[in-house]
Amino acid sequence: MQPSDLLKPMPEGLYCPPGDFFIDPAVPVHSALITHGHSDHARSGHHSVLATAETLDIMALRYGDGFAARRQAAKLGSPIDINGVKVTFLPAGHVLGSAQIVVEKNGMRIVASGDYKRMADATCLPFEPVRCDVFITEATFGLPVFRHPDDHEEIRRLMHSLRQFPDRTHLVGAYALGKAQRVISLLRQNGYDRTIYIHGALEKLSSYYQAHGIALGTLFPATLETGNKDDFAGEIIVCPPSAFSDRWARRFSEPMACFASGWMQIRQRAKQRGVELPLILSDHSDWDALTQTILETEASEVWVTHGREEALVRWCELNQIAAQPLHLVGFEEEAE
Amino acid sequence: MKAFSELIDRLVLTPARNGKLALLTDYFAQTPDPDRGYALAALTEGLDIPAVKPALLRALALERIDEVLFAYSYDYVGDLAETISLIWPDTGRTEEDGSLSLSAFVETLSATSKLDAPKVFASLLDQLDPSERYAAIKLVTGGLRIGVSARLTRQALANLGGKDIIELEELWHGLEMPYRDLFAWLENKADKPQNNALALFRPVMLANAVQTGDLDGLDPDDYRLEWKWDGIRVQVSSEGGVRKLYSRSGDDISGAFLDLLDAVDFEAVIDGELLVGRPGEYVGTFNELQQRLNRKTVSQKLQKQYPAFVRCYDLLMLDGTDTRSLPLTERRKRLETLIQTLDTERFDLSPQLDFDDWAQVDDMRKQPEHPVIEGVMLKHKDSPYIPGRKKGPWFKWKRDPHTIDAVLMYAQRGHGKRSSYYSDYTFGVWQDSEGRRELVPVGKAYFGFSDAELKLIDKYVRENTVDRFGPVRAVTATTEKGLVFEVAFEGIARSKRHKSGVAMRFPRISRLRWDKPANEADTLETLESMIETAPVD
Incomplete structure (x- = not known):
């Protein structure tokens, strides 16, 4: 099984063919898994939404109760089976309710981390690094000039x-x-x-x-x-x-x-x-946190999305890690 | 270094003068010696440490980081000093090490040879955090460029000690880094420092603008009248072989006027107007004078093209005697005698003019006899030379400004309490090109209107926006519709830097012409015809 058989970029967003679901899609779809409540990740109008209870609540606060026809709360750390694909939500440390989504099938494990940070934050649960084959990372602050102070x-x-x-x-x-x-x-x-x-x-x-x-x-x-x-x-x-x-x-x-x-x-x-x-207060990872996290996941392949993809891809090359930019559309640079 | 880097980071983003003063005063109050003394030197351009060239800095950075990553970063940040300060690797400095102090930084670099400076500088950067590294790089590349003048810094010191800035300015040039005795005096821990240095700056006496009714009841016979020349106020100070040229705020500008100082062969302190040209033959415009200002050194070519001279009007010291307490007429007599012994290409006397009454003075200031005259000066004949701007002894009375009608083209949001208002305006005048009428931007202004008018303009901008670029809005400005401003300004000159080819001095909004159709605003031709060309005297 190739990683792209499990998750691949589509015009609507990141798609899982065997599970038939999207992660943080940019347009309304039948089945969406949402990492967190920021409006460029959590859009209204999907038929069914799977997200943490907090993210579902936040979407309801922002869009009204009718933001999706069906909704399901994902419990952190409890795997869910979707058409034979194992999906697990784990904290991402970004905002209240934010999660990484671990997608597994046939021994292949991909982590879609959404937006994440490593700095301690009393308003949400801390990021948990997961060993995986492919790590999908954001790159909002993916340049070595971004070093967030205390x-x-x-x-x-x-x-x-x-x-x-x-x-x-x-x-x-x-x-x-x-x-x-x-x-x-x-x-x-x-x-x-x-x-x-x-x-x-x-x-x-x-x-x-x-x-x-x-x-x-x-x-x-x-x-x-x-x-x-x-x-x-x-x-x-x-x-x-x-x-x-x-x-x-x-x-x-x-x-x-x-x-x-x-x-x-x-x-x-x-x-x-x-x-x-x-x-200088960010809910994203700075350069050092991005590169440190990539190393911690021990991923053999890294996919880089929204932000300064090219610099992080370059860093991976220098560190002998296969990497590619995902070029997903719909994420706002300024949404911070 | 932390407090200093925080200070300069804040200063650069603080638009209001009072805000800057508060930041400076707090810094000086809370920072120990000798750090604050070195900071003071840096802020007043008196810090002399080995320079590190930008190309070398870049090379130092590339020894530490992949060049592709560096290129992406520099491309994004756009400023070399900032890129390097942020990208420089943290080499495991721990909290216990504490930060390198500004004085340790300055003293280490000062004790380093030019050859070793890059290596030593790199090791110093290793001991700093990103914001401190930025400050360090600014210090060694010359010029903090944070919008704080030496005078404003001295004002902050005056505020710190509850002293008059005049006292500080008088003291200033005899003091040395790191200014321990100055701070001790400001904090009432020691007496005022004794100043034995030669050719010091003497704070200048300033005039008040004539307001309606000011001259009523004053006897014209008590006043002496002179032209107000449009140069810059300077002080030539020469004592015991030391020769200095100071600006009116006490900045030492000798380096840019060595041609003038070479001609100083007297023991005196003279107050006068710095002009370019040849006395008696030609007086250059302010624009020509500007070619020689704000430079550390000036080429032979520029010195020849724009020779500097001083039109003298007062005498503060003569042969070791302080003349400031003498009445004006007495000082003037001594000045007239002294002038006769001076180099006639570099010094002449500002003539006193005859007049009978105030009405005649009013006519004279409105119609000066030379384009480089901006009005008249009135000085009480018995006035001693008192630093500062006391009302009564000296008046200035300027000619009326030029005005044009221009059309508002762009508006930018202001700063501080004006940050929710579109308060900075770019305006243009009409130009006919190939049968089409177009507006060319000719200037920017952000004052001259009342708060009530600001609200109205802001409303107009919001309702007539046609495009946005970040904080800037383009507003409707066509022959059919547009907001006309009457813009007042002091002068206009040719400029290669502006698309229109002209640059105004000191433009401000003098009236809102809601009544005037945009199409009837002035043309670039009209503006060009106002360009000052100084004829031969």
Whole structure:
């Protein structure tokens, strides 16, 4: 059996012919396995969806209950048989509910890791490396210039800025699912116990995280029903990254644009977006984590998808590991 | 090194002056000697360490990483210093080792020969984290380029110690890295450092712009009138064989004006306007003067093409005596005598002009007799030379700016509190080419309008967007529809760097012309006809 007999790229996404299912397809299909709830992986309109219970809940929060006709919750670590193909979900460490999908048949094991990170994160379960024949890796930050610094250190930079600029409203741009809650959790872990204000787009997901026992402390909507502009001076407001260029941002006193993203490693990116305080916080793997993970899986073949495929393929060649880019469509570079 | 690298990373992204000052002041307050002293030297371009060329840096990096991976990375990042700082392998530095301090970095490099510098620099990079490596590379490749002037840095020091910046500027050029005595004084731990250096900078006396009613009740007889020449304010300082040329903020610009300093054979401190040309024959425009500014050294060719001279208007020291407390008329008398002994190709006297009343002065400043004059100066005859900008003794009264009507073409989001507004505008004027009317961009402006007007423009931009490029929006700008700005500016010159072939000085939005049809905005021809050509005197 060739690896491509078990999983192969199709225009719709990664397809398993014997199991007749897709993993994270870009268009509605009959049967989809979903790694996690980010919108470029979890789309609405599939007939049946298999994902972790958290991912199913998150999809329902985002798309409404009718996002799929049939849904099945996958228990982490418990194999499921799909038309003779053994499928196992294991934690990916990316966001709450995120999973790698292990696909096995006739002694061939392929791991579709989805998006993953290796840095500890209190808002989701840690990544579990699995030995496999083929490892399918993301490459969002697949260049040797991406080296994510310690996340607590980055959060302390934010807290330092609050002391340094107590009159300014610190607007922290963070992706609504995962990053926003991780930023808040990190603030709490570092002793920040004031109320944190959140943009409306973050409310449902943050409540869902809290319902799962993730301590986010007191959160308030960032609205101005009673007070005036100065009410938010010196406070932290977490919002989607697009919000600080919206008119929404005008309600705050002297806003300081802070952006929590792996892209903030590149100064020009921060500059272009008018970010004053870049926080290098990523839910993806940096270069060192990507290459370390490939070695840990002991895969003899690596498939590289969404991101800087070419550099990671080059690294594999230099390390005598067979590698190829998958060229799957539909993944957003900026969705971080 | 951590605190310093964090400081420069933040400064480069902080647009507001007060924000920069807060970052600088906090850094100086929280960083121990001698690190902060070296940082101060680096920020004021006074740090002298062996340089490492970019090509060599690249070679050092390629000894450590696959060249294909390096090429992919550099292509993505776009900046060599940043690429190398990020891609440089971490060689197992542990937390216990602590970070290399800025002073250890500077002292190690300073004690290294030019030949060994690359190898030593590489070993220093091994001891730093990515952000620190970036700062280190910037230090050895020259020029931090973080939008912080030496003057702003001195202002931060003044804020730190609760001192007047004038006191700091007076002290500045006699001090040496790492400035321990300066910091001790700023923190009230020691007396003010004694300054025995020669040819120091004396902080300059500044004028206030004439506002409506300012001159009412003032006696014209008490004031002396001079043209306000459009050069740069300088101070020629010569004491005991040491000769210096300072800008008005106290930056030492001697290196770029050795031709001028060669002609200094007196013991005095002169305040005047730096111009290019030949006194009595030709005065070059500001654009011509600019060919000689912001350079560390100047070629013989440029010195010949744009000879520099000083049009003198005040005297601060003469033969070891401080003249600043004398009244203007007394200083002027001494200056007039001194001038007669100076090289006439390099120094002349700013003439005092006759006038009867303020109305006549108003006419004169509106219609200067020479294109390189930007207005007039009024100085009280008894005024001592007091550093700073005290209101009353000295006034400046500029001619009215030029204006044109231009059409808004692109708008970019601003920074800081303006980050949700489209507040930076590119505007254009009409050009007829092959029978078609097209707008050519001629300048950018981001002030001159009120907050209320900003809201209106922002709304217009959002409602009339035709294209987007990152933070920039292209707005409707056709002969049928477009927003016309009246743009005021100080001067216009030919420029090869701009597509339109012209560059404005100090453009700002002076009025919103909602009423004016876009098609009636000005043409490039009109702009070209405004280009200053300085005629022979």
